Amino acid sequence: MNSIFLLIISIYAFFIGNKFIKPNSKKSLFTTFIIILITSTLLFFLVDIVTFKPRPNKAVSGNGNIGFIVLYFLIPIFLIQLFILSKGIYQGFKRQPLSELIKHIMFGIVLLVMGTILQITYVSSKLNALSNHPYNPFEEGYRGSIINQYTNTLFFNGNIYGIFIAAVVIGTLLTLRFKRCKDHTKI
Structure with missing residues (x-):
């Protein structure tokens, strides 16, 4: 489900x-946005690929966390994507009617709630799979990093991707809405 939500949010x-950056x-800038969107989506998939699935009573990998290499590129690219998206929405929605703004805010809220529910479910199942595992950072006596080769996807997955995209869309649109209401009250 994690990958499906990532694809849905990428399409969104x-x-x-x-709709807003291109025109x-x-x-x-639009070409840069598309390249960064594709790259960040692929990097989120790659984080999932390089994260090991815990298997009870199996050997523990000692090769380190390959996911750190992916995260090194993913985090700045994703932040640039969020900035371009926010800037594009802000510039594009200046001329849109308020009803259009509210429609997009509501859809963003639906995606945000859906992503949050999926993330809670995913984290719960992942922590359950990690219980009594030597690389569980939430177990007593573990001395490694909270982000390791078994927990990368707890923090960097399709649900988180969707939550951030929806939050940026909602935040930018709410900023525009309140700015418009404030400007209309001055007149």
Whole structure:
């Protein structure tokens, strides 16, 4: 389900970008957004691939956390994507009617709630699988990093990706809405 939500949110981000970044900015910014969107989506998939699945009574990997290499590239690329998305939405929605704004806010809230529920379920099942595992950072006596080769996807997965995208969309739109209401009361 994690990967499906990641794809849904990526498609949603593409449509938001296509609707608001493409018509209101230079072609190079939209192209950059698409490249960064595809790259960050693939990197989130890659984090899932390099994260080991805990198996009870099986040998523990001693090769370190390959996910750190992926995260080194993923985090700045994802932050740039969120910035471009926010900027594009802000510029694109300036001319949109308030009813359009509210419609997108509500859809963003639905995605945010869905992503939060999926994340809670995912973390619960992942922590259950990690119980009594030597690499469980939440067990007493564990001395390693909280992010390890078994827990990368607790913090970097499709649900988190979706939560951040939806939060940026909602936050930017709410900022615009309150700014418009404030500007109308001054008149």
